Amino acid sequence: MELLRELIGPDNGDASTAQLCVRAVILFLVGIVYIRIAGRRTFSQATPLDIVVALVVGSNLSRAMTGKAPFWPALAATLLLVILHRLFVMLTLRWTWLAKVMKAEPVVLVRDGVKDSAAMVRHGIGEGDLLEALRLEQAERPEDVRLATLENNGRISVVREKSGPA
Template sequence: MEPLRALIGPDTGDATVAQLCARAAILFLFGVVCIRIAGRRTFSQITPLDIIVAIIVGSNISRAMTGKAPFFGGLAATLVVVVLHRLIAMATLHWSALAQLFKGAPVTLVQDGVVDRTAMRRHAIGQADLEEGLRMEQVESVGDVRLATLEAGGKISVIRRRDADT
């Protein structure tokens, strides 16, 4: 426990700039884990990576603005988070495994009119959620669906069966 305390510094507001940066990096990764655990439907319009950056940046700026954190240390810690976000976003363009870890992957909910109840349970999608997603795409019934997918951003996308149009 002593090495961690040396890394992150005291909780009395006397942490160094390096310790504040270490805290920011640790909290960034912890935040990503928390958002991933909460599930993609919790924040369905932006990626978990974007959410955690927005929360940390907003909090850091608020604390620096009110004097609850050292001004320059708070700015340095916020910069670390923003740079980490940018580096991870750039890295996900090159490594699909990293993209899947941070952004998630689409999940098939309906294939050729057949609902995958296991996938729905795993991602906390109820029947009403699925039906809402279908209605949002102007699809009346599951039988009219060739493919319905829970996208990484939390939206349910739907491709109609060709014979359902007639």
Template structure:
């Protein structure tokens, strides 16, 4: 292991410039590997677990890059976290209870043009948030909405009445 310390420098932040460059060369593919293991969904519609893993992975790689954390133990712990994330994501496919705990559940905000104000309040959404989401989906009036749902990933999806009739 002395060869690794010679290559990446000490873990006290006093590595030479070229050693920090070696860390960067090693951490770039490592970070890509972690993202590939975690899967695309980690960075698309983020669930609380996805956000947590993304923050911790970024933080760990940053601390490893700057020499503020031990190189190999931090990489091992980060990889373990990413593998656990992947296993939990796969387990949620088979367990609705686990999926609800990790991902949450979708909440109907509008049905047949009627706003569920209690659902808005319980999700800390204002009328302006809802109207913005409608505009983002090219819908102007709440009355024109068959269904608007606050999805598990934090996005509001909208089904206009015209499209609901087509289905």
């Protein structure tokens, strides 16, 4: 244990360059393990819960890297957070009421070609944001859309009107 303490240096911010490099290697490997535990979705199509966990994990690992927090306790606390995140993800699959509390509900922005301006304002979606999302789905205007929804991950999904028979 004393050898490891020599390798990673003190937790008071006075670690040498070599010790910070050793910390970086350890944190890189630990970070990969933590991401594998948390699951892919944590760092991809993020919900608010996922974003908070990602920010705290990054912050904790950064503080452990620079010696602003004790190395092993910071890693232990970060691991606990990742495990709790994974547990809550599993619980939200079982209990829909918890999923509603932990995740945002999808919001309809356009239904049958009619924009819901109040919903757009409530969620900070401007006209340009909506039109961009429509264009990405090859729809030119809201009238070309059967349904456009602000999803839990912040993306706007679009279901275009079906075109008539050719």
